[in-house]
Amino acid sequence: MKVYETRDLRNVALIGHGGSGKTSLAEAMLYDAGMTTRLGRVEEGNTVMDFEEEEKERRGSITSGIGFLEWAKCKINLIDTPGDANFVADGRNCLYAVDSVLLVADAEDGIRVQAEKMARAAEELGLTRVAYISKLDRERGAFETAMKALTDLFGNKAVPVFLPIGTKDAFHGVVDLLRGKAFLFDGEGKGTFQETEIPAEMTEQVAEARERLVEAASESDDELIEKYLENGELSPEELEVGLKKAIAQGSLIPVLCGSAPKNVGIRPMLDFLAAYLPAPHGERKGTNPDTGEEISRKFDDTEPFSALVFKTIVDEIGRFSVFRVISGAAIPDTTVLNPERRTDERLGQLFHLLGKERRKIEKASAGDIVAVARLKETITGDTLCDKKSPIRYPRIPVPPAIISFAVRPRSKADQDKISASLRKLMEEDTALRYERDEQTGEFLLSGMGQGHIEIVAKRLERKFKVGIELAAPKVAYLETIKGTADKRYRHKKQTGGAGQFGECAIKIEPNRGAGFEFVNNIVGGVIPGQYIPSVEKGVRDQMKKGVLAGYPVVDVKVTLYDGKSHPVDSKDIAFQLAGRKAMKEALLAAKPTLLEPIMEMEVVVPEEFMG
Numbered sequence: 271m272k273v274y275e276t277r278d279l280r281n282v283a284l285i286g287h288g289g290s291g292k293t294s295l296a297e298a299m300l301y302d303a304g305m306t307t308r309l310g311r312v313e314e315g316n317t318v319m320d321f322e323e324e325e326k327e328r329r330g331s332i333t334s335g336i337g338f339l340e341w342a343k344c345k346i347n348l349i350d351t352p353g354d355a356n357f358v359a360d361g362r363n364c365l366y367a368v369d370s371v372l373l374v375a376d377a378e379d380g381i382r383v384q385a386e387k388m389a390r391a392a393e394e395l396g397l398t399r400v401a402y403i404s405k406l407d408r409e410r411g412a413f414e415t416a417m418k419a420l421t422d423l424f425g426n427k428a429v430p431v432f433l434p435i436g437t438k439d440a441f442h443g444v445v446d447l448l449r450g451k452a453f454l455f456d457g458e459g460k461g462t463f464q465e466t467e468i469p470a471e472m473t474e475q476v477a478e479a480r481e482r483l484v485e486a487a488s489e490s491d492d493e494l495i496e497k498y499l500e501n502g503e504l505s506p507e508e509l510e511v512g513l514k515k516a517i518a519q520g521s522l523i524p525v526l527c528g529s530a531p532k533n534v535g536i537r538p539m540l541d542f543l544a545a546y547l548p549a550p551h552g553e554r555k556g557t558n559p560d561t562g563e564e565i566s567r568k569f570d571d572t573e574p575f576s577a578l579v580f581k582t583i584v585d586e587i588g589r590f591s592v593f594r595v596i597s598g599a600a601i602p603d604t605t606v607l608n609p610e611r612r613t614d615e616r617l618g619q620l621f622h623l624l625g626k627e628r629r630k631i632e633k634a635s636a637g638d639i640v641a642v643a644r645l646k647e648t649i650t651g652d653t654l655c656d657k658k659s660p661i662r663y664p665r666i667p668v669p670p671a672i673i674s675f676a677v678r679p680r681s682k683a684d685q686d687k688i689s690a691s692l693r694k695l696m697e698e699d700t701a702l703r704y705e706r707d708e709q710t711g712e713f714l715l716s717g718m719g720q721g722h723i724e725i726v727a728k729r730l731e732r733k734f735k736v737g738i739e740l741a742a743p744k745v746a747y748l749e750t751i752k753g754t755a756d757k758r759y760r761h762k763k764q765t766g767g768a769g770q771f772g773e774c775a776i777k778i779e780p781n782r783g784a785g786f787e788f789v790n791n792i793v794g795g796v797i798p799g800q801y802i803p804s805v806e807k808g809v810r811d812q813m814k815k816g817v818l819a820g821y822p823v824v825d826v827k828v829t830l831y832d833g834k835s836h837p838v839d840s841k842d843i844a845f846q847l848a849g850r851k852a853m854k855e856a857l858l859a860a861k862p863t864l865l866e867p868i869m870e871m872e873v874v875v876p877e878e879f880m881g
């Protein structure tokens with residue numbers, strides 16, 4: 271495969287709500303660039319990006335698809351993220367591998383909350399943002415609906431660069447405001463077009479939109495603004511410079527449009543992306559793993575190699591780690607360091623991914639996206655780097671789990687395989703957790719939503735033949751006290767054989783929000799020093815099982831203030847028992863109460879429904 275230089279790379283993640291049209295758009299782009307020989311359709315389950323069985327079945331992405339194409343001598347790396355909230359984590363990880371995002375705004379439904387959150391995350395990461403309006407050919411589709419949603423989200427930064435020609439069924443082309451041309455498509459899916467003059471009935475609308483674009487582009491630069499104010503126009507070169515600058519600054523978010531299933535507008539859009547999206551640029555901060563000192567690397571082939579692993583794929587053939595080269599170049603058959611795990615990793619064959627297909631490569635420049643098989647210990651989020659010039663990049667943050675289900679195996683055979691199989695799925699899916707709840711003893715599978723966990727159960731069955739049932743987890747109640755109490759207990763066994771003697775007096779009081787606290791106020795050695803921890807252990811043992819319903823007790827302050835000992839019969843066990851019994855009596859006397867779990871919720875409401 272051809273080697274692309276850093277300046278010719280364009281890494282872009284497609285973001286947008288579930289069903290907005292990302293996978294379809296990627297499919298049309300890949301087809302137009304000649305990467306495939308037919309235009310796949312999500313409904314037919316034959317797209318490049320949705321190749322997992324569960325994606326074909328539910329007609330939507332559950333994991334990010336990675337592909338690439340060549341356009342205008344640039345290698346455009348496409349990452350098609352899932353829009354459904356159940357599967358967002360994987361898409362978020364991919365934001366660490368790109369320089370730009372293409373937000374798909376839906377001409378029927380606008381931009382839903384999940385897409386808004388991704389767009390905000392992209393902004394926080396300093397990524398370049400571009401928008402695309404899908405579904406203009408649909409019955410309810412309207413350019414204005416999507417433009418309104420974009421303006422609500424980005425304010426007047428969202429500025430059209432393309433305008434649609436025709437509406438609904440009759441949508442058949444776009445006006446490119448930069449080139450001042452119209453592109454008319456037959457809508458049969460081939461994506462070929464005729465370049466024509468702007469339709470006469472659109473002259474006014476186009477002039478207005480172009481003025482807005484030129485004005486917004488000129489605002490990126492003082493010199494350009496002056497020229498624009500003087501001449502009322504910018505030369506094509508000036509416009510290009512201004513537009514690039516405004517896009518890079520994030521002060522202008524260009525809006526494109528088309529229809530992926532009809533293959534309308536996609537080729538002019540690829541022209542725009544190759545010309546206006548940034549190549550990998552700037553630097554990434556990390557630390558020197560040996561000294562902890564902050565260092566940084568540029569997206570430059572001449573620097574030592576470093577890369578960030580942002581995705582892991584496990585399939586029948588094996589396990590692939592997908593990384594983005596940050597500095598240096600990735601070369602097959604080299605040994606690199608994983609500074610996090612302090613281990614060497616062998617980079618054998620390297621690949622570019624096109625959906626499930628792999629294309630062998632000889633070299634990947636800084637900024638490119640690469641897959642490698644069979645790394646020993648590396649997981650998603652790790653750094654790989656040159657052994658002689660180590661660097662470690664910050665880990666990609668893992669989202670907190672939102673929902674948990676108790677997992678029950680269908681049979682004994684399933685039981686034995688659950689952990690190992692889930693571990694494999696968790697390598698791919700950083701938002702999935704599998705843990706035993708100490709309190710209830712149940713095994714819990716946690717993730718981003720019910721749909722997420724249900725898909726995990728399906729994949730367990732399909733990939734590993736492991737059957738599980740999902741159930742609501744037992745509620746993990748806790749107990750605490752509302753009052754205070756003061757109790758003394760003497761444990762004494764002095765009949766026959768070796769005796770036992772221990773006595774303690776404790777006060778307990780509520781300690782809400784501050785956890786368990788044990789204060790030793792013994793003076794004059796009434797309990798010898800070595801038995802104080804014995805009393806504490808007894809108290810703690812009693813805390814594990816509350817007096818109301820046997821749930822753990824939390825948030826109690828215990829003060830040990832008096833006791834008695836015996837020169838021969840005092841022992842560790844005697845003081846433990848005394849501590850436990852005193853605590854039990856104290857808890858019963860201190861108004862014990864049940865605590866129900868509290869959930870923290872975030873509610874997002876569109877502005878028009880507020881008030």
Ligand SMILES: Nc1nc2c(ncn2[C@@H]2O[C@H](COP(=O)(O)OP(=O)(O)OP(=O)(O)O)[C@@H](O)[C@H]2O)c(=O)[nH]1
Nearest residue numbers: 288289290291292293294312330331353405529530
């Ligand atoms: N008519 C029309 N249908 C579209 C367009 N774009 C997408 N669709 C359809 O919308 C449905 C969803 O499209 P996808 O491409 O799967 O959407 P997605 O954004 O990848 O969805 P998730 O993977 O669930 O996040 C499919 O049935 C597409 O054929 C469009 O521009 N016009």
Ligand SMILES: [Mg+2]
Nearest residue numbers: 292293330331
């Ligand atoms: Mg999709």
